[in-house]
Amino acid sequence: MNDSSTPLAGARPTLAAVARLAGVSNSTASLAFSGTGPVSDATRERVLDAAKQLDYAGPDPRARSLRRGRSGIVGVVMEERVGDAFRDPIKIALLDGISDEIAAVDAGLLILTDAGETAQRIEDAPMDAVVLVGCSPRLDESVAMLRRRGIPLVAIEGDPADDVPSIGQDNREATRLAAQHLHDLGHRDVAIVTLPLPRDRARGPLTPAIVRGSGSTTATQRLAGARDVFPDAGGWTTRGSFVEEGRIAGAALLSESSRPTAIIAQSDLLAAGVIRAAEELGLEVPGDVSVVGFDGVRVDGLWPYDLTTLVQPAVEKGRAAGRAIVDMLEGRAPHPTSFTSNFHPGNTTAPPHP
Template structure:
């Protein structure tokens, strides 16, 4: 059956105004990619941008026009998304991409575009003065309090996805601590007592190294700290290694740091993302360990990781796109004069083939 859903929006007679969502469907990309193709704030290839612009031309869609919207509705037509990491790094993370897709899916109903911002360098100033109707903070730490205060002073609606925002910022939360506690309890039930953690970044400088009390005390990443607390609810003395972010190579580096000494190895590792877990498995193989016979590995996210076969990763599956949609719904409600509500999402434990009882010695 042919999909005719774009026909009314694209009508040549102009009876119904075309939307960004229709352009995305015709171009064969997600709403967030289409939005970024117009805004120029994300790593969209020239070929993809040309495909989006060609689809827009075919549908007679002029794209988000902040000046026109400002005159017509008193809005810029832009929703800002603030992240602490570099934009390029964010677009290597499937969870961040899913969040952006979810946000874009919902703000498409008001035909808004995305503006991706970070709090680093000159970009920090843009958080305070960019023309935006609303802002979504993704995993941001209390360091952004000054910028958040400025946005609030400007009367800009704010929604946070995780992170540690000010008390009056509406938050879309994730059960990071409880979900990780479930994973840790699974390992305890299997008989593991020597468990290490490979964490996401703890601080803005994204320094990597052993998980020490000093690093923990300086930690500002709410997601990292909550997931670590979940492990320590079951294994109070669990140590580990801090990485620079959710990348396979970072997991591999951390894996070697924890596994290279045959006299001081954990029997299980809980990684705070599936990409990190994949890197840990790679490191285990490189030092001659079998997973899960010699080492159990648990991840977090529930995303597809290229090259992981034949492993079916034991992990916590989080509904990332639904979290993005919830943030987008809240933004639309705020901008349309409705009542927005916070939400907390629950992860689902997935038992794969990367965990087993520790090998008897």
């Protein structure tokens, strides 16, 4: 009987086989080879040992499904520093989904960021194709840069250009549903904590000027969904989807004398931070303030709260992007697609105090 982690005689071993033998995800195995993710030394050694056992030398630029002369590398451009990206479970899920699909052409991942100090890497890195994570406020700059190189592109969310296939998410509709839930509970004074809006990712009050200058499609769509129900809602824009950013935003909004009775956060990590700020101020959730998130991920330390949130299929979005990349590399037309979120009513929302 042939072990599933052992290639057949004469067959070239694959990254997926290495990942199985090492007991890690495809994305972790890929990043262990590329050196662009926060993979521990112990994990990297385990992956390399598995590769040695299977006689796997890394992504093969001569793989049959890649054109001759290609690098065998698919780039993923994210909006924050690599270490920060790996603090976000949504980003990890997207990478796992992409890795699952590009394993079919035995390609590896290269993680890049669109921060100014790494722009040259985006221009020069050896890549056959690129997945752009569209919640970045600098998405248009990355698209222009990569187009000059003639590299096939796929965007996860965002609105990069008509000729760039996009993997969409119902951000506006989903957030409108969450906002309507709060409205139906009786809330009228609602604030919004957003993902980065300005290109410099500066945090601060959500002003009309910041909204007009937003470069982030994801954050803008989610903001529009909340304002479909609460058109006058103010709020706070953050530097990224981190618990600490949510805590800072929550402290600023809930310290006001006329604090909101509910807060819509554009990620579950931000929502967890808002809840932490409420607790630090001696407020009860949901008794004094209701909190809604977006993503549907597990956040460490959130118990006993069951966050009211929108659950998005992040792994499936990554797989759809990976399939589009494989299609383009093999000369087929990619198929853009869009995903819907499921509303999860938890125990962090309730009617406001009379």
